[in-house]
Amino acid sequence: MAQLTGAIQFQGTVGNITADKNGNLRMKPAPRAVTATRTLENNAEFGTINTAKKTFVDAFRSILGKVPQPVHNSLTRKFNEIKQLDGVSDRGQRGILDAECELLKGFDLNGIALDSVFYPYITATVDRLSGVNSVSIPAYSPLTDLSFPAGTTHYQFKAKVVAISFEGEGVIEAVEEKGTMQTLNGTPVAAVSLSALDLSANIGGVIFVAVGIDFFQEINGKKYELQNGSYNPTKVIKVTAV
Numbered sequence: 212m213a214q215l216t217g218a219i220q221f222q223g224t225v226g227n228i229t230a231d232k233n234g235n236l237r238m239k240p241a242p243r244a245v246t247a248t249r250t251l252e253n254n255a256e257f258g259t260i261n262t263a264k265k266t267f268v269d270a271f272r273s274i275l276g277k278v279p280q281p282v283h284n285s286l287t288r289k290f291n292e293i294k295q296l297d298g299v300s301d302r303g304q305r306g307i308l309d310a311e312c313e314l315l316k317g318f319d320l321n322g323i324a325l326d327s328v329f330y331p332y333i334t335a336t337v338d339r340l341s342g343v344n345s346v347s348i349p350a351y352s353p354l355t356d357l358s359f360p361a362g363t364t365h366y367q368f369k370a371k372v373v374a375i376s377f378e379g380e381g382v383i384e385a386v387e388e389k390g391t392m393q394t395l396n397g398t399p400v401a402a403v404s405l406s407a408l409d410l411s412a413n414i415g416g417v418i419f420v421a422v423g424i425d426f427f428q429e430i431n432g433k434k435y436e437l438q439n440g441s442y443n444p445t446k447v448i449k450v451t452a453v
Contacts, residue, residue, distance in 0.1 A: 252303030260290045263307040263377050268320070270373045270382045271421055275320055276440025282322045289314060307377035309452055312417045316450040320421065325446035328424060330356045335420040335449040337372075342412040346370040346405040346422055346448075348390070354397050357424075360442045365427040365434055367392045369445075372408045376416035383416045392427075392434070420449040 230236050264286050268278055290307060293314050297305040319325060325333075331349045338344065348368055351357070359366065371387035388407045393400060410418070423445030427434040436443075 255303045256294060256305055259306050260287060260294060263290050263293075266375060266377065266381050267315070267419075270375055270385060270419075271320055271371055271445065274369050274371050274387055274421065274423055275445055276443060278320065279322045282320065285322075286318070289318060309376055309378050309417045311452075312375075312377065312419075313450045313452055315419065315447055318447045320445040320447065321423075321440075321443060323442070323444035325422065325424070325444040325448075328358045328444045330358075333422050333448060335370075335422070337418050337420060337449060337451045339418060339451060340413055342410045342414060344372050344406075344408040344410065344418075344420065346408065346420065348403050348405070350400065350402045352397070352399045353393070353395055357395075359395060360426055360437055362428045362437060363395050363426045364429040365392055365394055367425045367427070368403075368405065368422065369425060370405045370408060370420065370422045372410060373419045373421075374410055374414045374416040375419065379416070384410050384414060386410060389425075415453060417453070418449075418451040419447055421445055421447050 224230075228236055228238060264283070267290075268275070268283075268286070293307050293311045294305050296311040297308055300306060329351070331351045333349070334347045336345050336347070353359075353366075357366070368390040369387065370390075371385065373385040374383040375381060376383055386408050388405045390403060390405055408420075423443055425440065425443045426437045428437055429435075
């Protein structure tokens with residue numbers, strides 16, 4: 212901030228003029244046209260990335276807790292990688308191409324690696340033509356195959372399938388399913404399929420399948436989500452581009 216140092220003297224910057232403590236003045240150089248153009252181009256593409264990221268996160272918001280800032284940062288970098296694969300558009304106009312969004316496969320949406328919480332391999336099946344989709348959770352033993360936070364008494368698997376067109380209308384369609392609430396104990400659990408995940412037949416856009424686990428603590432017959440969901444992993448396990 213500029214500061215008056217006398218009747219007409221000042222120190223600091225006013226507009227494009229900067230004065231030092233000795234009263235010497237210098238003009239701030241005008242930005243070079245090329246630099247200004249590059250800035251506008253970068254800002255335009257950054258806006259495209261942020262819009263795509265918001266669309267993506269909002270599509271899964273119903274099965275997520277509060278997404279931590281480091282995840283937002285990682286997701287920005289991931290969408291920037293996708294943008295770089297646009298080899299057709301001019302600089303400043305590059306966008307998120309649906310065909311390149313398979314780079315999002317394996318992304319942990321809550322910053323917690325699902326593979327470090329549930330060790331067996333979860334798979335997903337997507338049939339774009341019929342619209343029939345499912346998630347398969349293999350048989351497991353809760354006390355050895357599940358890493359759970361202290362205080363857990365119950366847990367529940369969840370899945371969501373979303374069709375998004377980043378080049379078009381955004382979220383086209385979405386459906387989610389939660390499995391049976393399970394008591395945490397030593398009893399082995401049989402394989403299960405979450406199959407109420409159908410989309411419209413021959414739907415467009417990119418189809419994303421995300422799977423997660425919610426942890427609960429039962430107190431006086433009521434189940435409370437541990438730390439408001441901060442322990443709950445959710446991972447994109449399958450991406451099917453057009």
